[in-house]
Amino acid sequence: MRLGLRLLGGFLLISGLAAFFVLRVFLAEIKPSVREVMEDILVDSANLLAESAADDLAVLPPGGTLAGSAFARQVQAYASRPVDAKIWGLDKRSLDFRVYVTDAAGRVVFDSAPTPATGADYSRWRDVSRTLRGEYGARATREVQADDRTSVMYVAAPVQRGGKLLGVLTVGKPMATVQPFIDRAEQKIFWAGVWLLGLSLAIGLLVTWWAVHSVRRLRGYALSVGTHDTATAPRPPDLPGELGELAQAMDRMRLRLEGREQLAHDVRALTHELKSPLTAIQGAAELLGDELPAPDRQRFALQIDDQVDRLRDLVDSALELSKLESRQTPAHREAVDLVALSEQVLAQHQASLSQAGLQVQWLSQERVTLQGDAEALSLALSNLVANACRHGAAGGLLELSVRREGRELRWSLRDHGPGVPAYALPQLGQRFFATVSPRDGRKGSGLGLAIVGQVMALHAGRWQAENCQPGLRVTLRFPL
Template sequence: MRIGLRLLGGFLLITGLAAFFVLRVFLAEVKPSVREVMEDILIDTANLLAETATPDLAALPPGGTLEGSAFAQQVQNYASRPIDAKIWGLNKRTLDFRVYVTDASGRVVFDSGPKPAVGEDYSRWRDVARTLRGEYGARATREVQTDDRTSVMFVAAPVQQDGRLLGVVTVGKPLATVAPFIDRAERKIFWAGVWLMGLSLLVGLGVTLWTVASVRRLRRYALAVGEPQGDLAAAPRPPELPGELGELAQAMDRMRQRLEGRDRLEHDVRALTHELKSPLTAIQGAAELLQDELPAADRQRFTAQIEGQVERLRELVDKLLALSKLETQRSPAHRDPIDLVALTEQLLAEHAALLSQSGLTVHWLARDHAPVRGDAESLALALSNALVNACQHGAQGQPRQLDLAVQREGREVCWSVRDHGPGVPDYALPQLGQRFFATVNPVDGRKGSGLGLAIVGQVVALHGGSWSVQNAEPGLRLSIRLP
């Protein structure tokens, strides 16, 4: 099962169970809570009426009733009052209190109910019996024993005068009168629970989709890590994720760098060993020959061979050190405005001897003084390697010149150099810029180290730009685009 379905299923299960039990508790508590509130009101009402009935009950003759008394008249007037009240959307049109009074023996002397029980003995009823004993008396009685909705709640209060118990006043109220309020509260709670469940579902779905999307981004990055690229620009970037997923992405990125560093090191050691083998063999051979008695011309020739191979090794080491330094950087060391035209002219002056030896002239196609922001030292290193590469491969071309251009293209500045040499085979174009990959130098027939264009690619990637090479027929054009 996919992680998204597991997360969503687990979220719905937990939320559903929690909502079910919470709703069940709320619905189960509505009716008892309403009854408790109603009982509290009945207690106040019964005690108030007890005080009102005290004078009439004190004057009651043995065996008499309260019919025609002031208390009875007041209760009857209450029962006949018209009422039309709107309580939070529900209409109340009847007054529902039932009031009855018993004497000290429990005999009913007044009853406002539809079927008066005057004269009956209520001394065994819980409300009357407990009150006559000096306790709190209350009861709930069903008019239909099998129907809880017909329950009537009765609360009694003692009628006393000078510490003497005169009787009991009981106030009753049918639970059916508050049933609409209970039903409405239950409906509101139920639909609130439904909305809560729906909202929880949307939140759970959103969280699940976000989590799955984050995990998928992490998975795509992990798959990309399995295919590391040597070029900094092509290296996969860790996804920006919050929390533990982001920390995991950063940890995977560090692991990728370590793995790529190890693979690159193994590859570079093999390639470097191959590059060092040829000049070391040449140096060894020349040194062995110099140990013998040789004519001056041969000794000079072998000495020059050793110097040339040593220079080749020195150049190789210098470029490796420069490339290694660049690869440890994640961004340019400085962000200064740089005029590529001025920088190129400075480099041409430095390489004037090489241009002269190669018999090359420089032809400017465009000179836009559009500045770029970057590190002047590293950009000079990259452009210098590009110029040297063009000089080496353009020395045998016709015309014997380098075409240079610096021009603005949209939000980028394009620097390009073209030689008119033999170019490179089409199959080799995609591999240019890889470490230790180089084509044969047409001047001396030797292969270069391939580190020059690797340095170009590294510097351009650090500056957020791009570079490319194309056969110009004749020659090769190298283009660098910087923001």
Template structure:
């Protein structure tokens, strides 16, 4: 299982379980919290009524006063109140008053006058000087039918002469409880969802960064060119830098060792030729023969110089993991500049060169490297073009890439050689001299093309050979 998914699952379980526990606990606390608040209000109401009714109870005139009519009028009121989105259309309090023996003197519901309520907890406890309250179900087995009763003593001095009880059905609290639970459920669900989204994004970012770093390490281990990922975030960024430093150190050692072996092998032949010619020059010989050996030494030393220069250029490109700049480069002026640089050789060999380029075509890359790569292709074309042949430098847009071609009339490349042309030190004899080149030019061009995200192709055409570069358009 990918690390990002494992991190997300762990985060999901933690946030989900924590959210479920907290949300469930808060939801369970809403109902008793609302009832506790309501009970506190009933306590205040009962004590207020106890003070208001004290004189009537003491005189025994409670039933003859205006209070029964007031309570009946109170029970018929329709408040039409909008309480936080809940419509209240009726009053729900029941009020009854008992004497010091617990006998009901007054009942706003008109049901219990004359009945003995001394055994109900609200009356019983209050008559004993304690806090009296009870909750009684109107329908057996239905918890939603319970009614909350809170009582307060009616005192004459220190003596309790009666009890007033205020009742409220719990079902009238349900709309407020359910509304709070719905709002809390939506809010809690939203917060949990937001937390999971943040966790998912964090896991995606972390796993994506690790995948980029893994792909980079795999590419490096496979010997491919790869650019170190730019990762934000302390430890991951430091890890990427550490992997890059390790790659540079390891590749540098292997690279130097490989190139020392290669250079040693390639230098043996020209050095042996120079040494042999120098030994022969120590003896007596005709001037013409001496001149031939001197020319041979000069030619082989020039070959050594070219070999070393090409190896240095190739080493610089192969060690790169990316371009130093990416700027728009007009193709037509660049090709014209290359032809101007080879004007003397073109004239000397009687070659006819022409440009076939879209005037406003631009590619994106590093100008210095592209100039070197195209110069290599042009030199190859000049080497293999017979006297009087035609050279065509073309450039066309193909989709989202530009195709830059260097065509020369001449004999085709043998089929066996086509797949090997970009191999290091592989070269075909030049028609004019019969000698091979360093075999590093096309390998250098291929490296430059890959650095730019492009490709190199060499193919035979009807009357010649064309090397083409595909590069990203600007």
């Protein structure tokens, strides 16, 4: 099962169970709570009416009733009063108290019911019997035994005069009169629970979508980092909290793994590159141990010197590239004039240019200040000029240009040599990849363009090589 379905299923299960139990508790507590409130009101009403009935009950002759008494007239007047009250949206159009009074023996002497129970013996009813014993008396009786809605709650109060118990007054109220309030409360709570459950489901869907989307972004990042090189590798997704920390940890792990892989690759490539000059030096040294004519000894000595220079260039380039790769930003940022810097580099390579018979032609010289590391930029330009000296056509031109295009500063150098084979063009800039010089058949260290690429990465720029027929043009693009 997918992660999203598991999260959503778990959230729905928890929300559903919580909503079920909460609604069940609320709905189960409504009716008892209403009954408790109603019983409290009946207690107050019964005691108030007991005081009103005390005078008439005190003068009641044995075997008599309260018919025609002041208390009886007041209760009957209450029962006949018209009422039209709107209670929180519900209409009340009748007065529902039933009042009956018993004497000290439990005989009914007054009853306000439509069918009075006057003269009946209520001494065994719970409300009357407990009150006659000096206890709190109350009962709930169903008029239809199987229907709880026909239940009537009765609460009794003692009628006393001078500390003597004269009788009991009971007030009754049908539960059906408050049932509409109970039904409305249950309906409101039910729909509130439905809305709450719906809102919980919506939040669950949103949280699940966010979690799954974030995990998928992490998965996409983890799958994509292995298919890109360091320069074009995607950035880790920007996520909050622990997921963001996990993304950063994955990025650090990627960098460590790529560093190890790159180190292993560089060691293998460097070992391969060192074999050829070391083999040549070893062979020349062995031959120099023999008796050789002076011209041969000089030739082998020059070969050793040439291979030592090659080794020195290889080691120096590898060290420079290593230092550049250890930086995240330029070491010394300052204002740099690329035109002036190019002229300094050309002056350093004047001997090589003269030896190759190359002439430098400026196509454009826009003096735009660039914020960067002058030393690193000089190293990159020097490598490009050196490549042009090795691969340019003897006696040809080197076309140099510094110009601004939009929000970019472009430095370009073109030689008029044979260019680069189409298959090799995408591999330019890879460590230890080099093409053969058409002039002397020698290969460079294969690190010059890698150094150029690293310098451009430090300056948030990019470089591009393209065949021009004839020649090769290398362009450096710096953002302004």
